[in-house]
Amino acid sequence: MSASEAAQVLETEAQVTFRFSDGVEYHAISQPGELLLDVARKNDVPVTWQCLTGSCGSCICKVEEGEVSSDTGRLLSLLPSEAKEGLRLSCAALADTDCVVELDYPSTFSEDHEAHQDIGTVTELEWVNHNTVRLVMELPEDTAFEDFEAGQYVQLQVPGTEEWRSYSMSSTVKELPEMTFYIRVLESGVMSDYLRERCQVGDQIPVDGAYGVFYLREEKVPQIMIAGGTGLAPMLSMIDTLRQNNFRRKPVILAFGCSHEKDLFAQDELEMRSDWMPNLDVRTCVSRPEGEWDGNQCRAQFAITADDITDEDTLAYLCGPPAMTEDAKTRLISLGVKAENIHVELFESL
Numbered sequence: 404m405s406a407s408e409a410a411q412v413l414e415t416e417a418q419v420t421f422r423f424s425d426g427v428e429y430h431a432i433s434q435p436g437e438l439l440l441d442v443a444r445k446n447d448v449p450v451t452w453q454c455l456t457g458s459c460g461s462c463i464c465k466v467e468e469g470e471v472s473s474d475t476g477r478l479l480s481l482l483p484s485e486a487k488e489g490l491r492l493s494c495a496a497l498a499d500t501d502c503v504v505e506l507d508y509p510s511t512f513s514e515d516h517e518a519h520q521d522i523g524t525v526t527e528l529e530w531v532n533h534n535t536v537r538l539v540m541e542l543p544e545d546t547a548f549e550d551f552e553a554g555q556y557v558q559l560q561v562p563g564t565e566e567w568r569s570y571s572m573s574s575t576v577k578e579l580p581e582m583t584f585y586i587r588v589l590e591s592g593v594m595s596d597y598l599r600e601r602c603q604v605g606d607q608i609p610v611d612g613a614y615g616v617f618y619l620r621e622e623k624v625p626q627i628m629i630a631g632g633t634g635l636a637p638m639l640s641m642i643d644t645l646r647q648n649n650f651r652r653k654p655v656i657l658a659f660g661c662s663h664e665k666d667l668f669a670q671d672e673l674e675m676r677s678d679w680m681p682n683l684d685v686r687t688c689v690s691r692p693e694g695e696w697d698g699n700q701c702r703a704q705f706a707i708t709a710d711d712i713t714d715e716d717t718l719a720y721l722c723g724p725p726a727m728t729e730d731a732k733t734r735l736i737s738l739g740v741k742a743e744n745i746h747v748e749l750f751e752s753l
């Protein structure tokens with residue numbers, strides 16, 4: 404499309420079709436300059452969203468027909484390869500022409516997963532390596548969080564501040580009212596400073612959620628999980644959910660990667676799960692070992708090979724920092740995993 408054509412189409416309204424994974428369609432009119440998410444919310448289209456800043460990825464959609472541009476003035480947590488494939492964040496996207504956008508979840512998802520607010524009480528804070536803590540909180544007995552999906556995240560308010568940060572549960576619904584998180588403690592940061600300097604058993608932490616469309620699809624196909632650092636958290640929740648649901652017929656491969664040996668954590672937990680689930684193959688990777696490391700010496704995505712893709716419908720879940728997830732996605736696609744079967748959660752600061 405030429406620049407003059409684009410300028411022309413931007414001045415007209417556009418017909419937007421929102422198509423959900425269960426085939427349900429909603430039609431709405433977008434006014435010039437109106438963000439796709441605003442169009443959806445104004446017309447009661449049940450899309451998911453959360454941060455409204457283009458950071459969290461909850462409002463992701465895929466352009467199937469027509470032209471939809473991104474408002475790049477906003478922070479965008481989309482990988483360049485995802486944008487190329489037609490993915491957009493609807494809170495930062497504009498319909499330039501009539502278009503069809505697909506949502507990777509059923510039309511009932513938002514209704515079935517409303518956000519809840521509760522107060523959690525810290526019951527454990529354990530340093531599991533030099534810069535990662537395992538935080539366990541107890542929610543009230545009658546907590547409404549029992550509808551969260553393995554893989555989703557909540558927002559935690561940092562005590563003594565007005566700041567909220569996102570964290571993926573490593574525990575499952577069955578463990579409620581307990582919720583467990585693995586959190587990397589940065590050298591400086593609002594939550595990191597709290598965890599390092601002030602957090603104590605008995606502290607009360609407001610919880611809001613659950614959010615996100617990174618959740619276990621649990622179709623009866625092989626599952627590949629690639630986690631970098633604390634990106635392991637949602638994978639633990641997914642693996643435990645698969646185990647609780649007796650998912651034993653198809654392989655589940657978890658590639659967990661860190662830079663150095665000292666960055667690894669939850670090794671006992673992973674070993675225990677491998678014992679419990681014969682179809683679970685855990686591949687722990689260290690990319691830059693400092694000592695004698697006899698495990699995989701590579702980044703996690705390189706622990707997956709073409710031999711692992713035994714089914715064209717293999718599902719993949721990637722979680723960790725953006726550079727790792729982008730690289731892992733490119734690799735899986737080159738090995739034959741369908742792009743639409745790859746689900747990604749980016750651990751970026753909001």
Ligand SMILES: Cc1cc2nc3c(=O)[nH]c(=O)nc-3n(C[C@H](O)[C@H](O)[C@H](O)COP(=O)(O)OP(=O)(O)OC[C@H]3O[C@@H](n4cnc5c(N)ncnc54)[C@H](O)[C@@H]3O)c2cc1C
Binds near residue numbers: 556586637
């Ligand atoms: C969906 C989602 C799920 C997540 N799940 C997890 C999880 O399970 N585990 C996990 O460890 N993390 C997770 N994260 C990341 C997490 O939300 C936080 O971003 C992370 O813990 C850092 O928070 P913080 O408050 O310590 O740091 P922040 O205060 O947010 O600071 C982040 C960085 O920015 C720098 N910074 C802060 N303010 C400034 C400034 N004014 N100028 C320049 N630099 C600045 C800090 O030094 C720090 O390095 C997730 C993120 C998302 C989006």
